[in-house]
Amino acid sequence: MKLSSKIILITGGSQGIGLDTATLLKSRGAEVIISARNKERLNSAGEEHGLVPIAGDVASESDVKQIYSFILERYGKLDALVNNAGFGCFDLLEDIDVTEFRDVFATNVTGAMMMAHEAVPIFKKQNSGNIINISSTAGTKGFAGGTAYCGTKFALKAMTQCWQAELRKYNVRVTLINPSEVQTNFAANSGREARPFNPTKLQGTDIAHAICAVLEMEDRGFITELTVFATNPQ
């Protein structure tokens, strides 16, 4: 689709991959709504980059409904949802805290489902729409310490395939994107030690480029799944 004047909603749009995607789509002429929980960071990102902020927790059903009320009242339509909000928890099975495990699923899985659930009636009415689910290479292969995070991203892959099967007939394109390690605040926000910046590893703008390419493809086709690795990380 042509991005000019399109209405695009990005969850987790206040920093990292979400914010880099929002600014790239905005530079292509889209109207971009960003959402996240921390209002101060969200509003300052919105102000700095000309994005429309609407605070909300994707794990809260009432917040999700509020985000959609705002969009429908203001624009009466939605062209794309980028389900990007997410975080990780990387404890070994024996160390997992059940509350934390549930929280990761509440955001990465239930949150993504609720955001898409609210988009469906809008997309069906329009007979068009796009959903991009940001998964991870952790959603393609498990690893030690990945029970919670890999579990959520494998679930997102399964949901993506179900939504593709349900929504294609309404011209809704659903795509899964699997980034490898991307240098954002993700590690710090997921209880991991942040590593020093490495120019040979992926950055948020690389994933933004992939998302932009998926959306800009002519509507007659869609990319089902796209995996992004650093070419030669040192």
Ligand SMILES: NC(=O)c1ccc[n+]([C@@H]2O[C@H](COP(=O)([O-])OP(=O)(O)OC[C@H]3O[C@@H](n4cnc5c(N)ncnc54)[C@H](OP(=O)(O)O)[C@@H]3O)[C@@H](O)[C@H]2O)c1
């Ligand atoms: N960085 C990586 O290495 C990497 C690799 C593969 C996949 N990914 C995936 O890419 C996505 C974005 O990650 P990132 O690297 O950009 O992380 P990030 O820099 O930590 O940004 C995460 C964003 O999500 C928001 N968020 C978290 N929980 C939320 C919730 N419950 N409701 C609404 N917003 C929420 C955060 O804002 P608030 O805290 O203010 O809500 C923030 O805007 C995630 O789904 C992640 O799993 C990341």
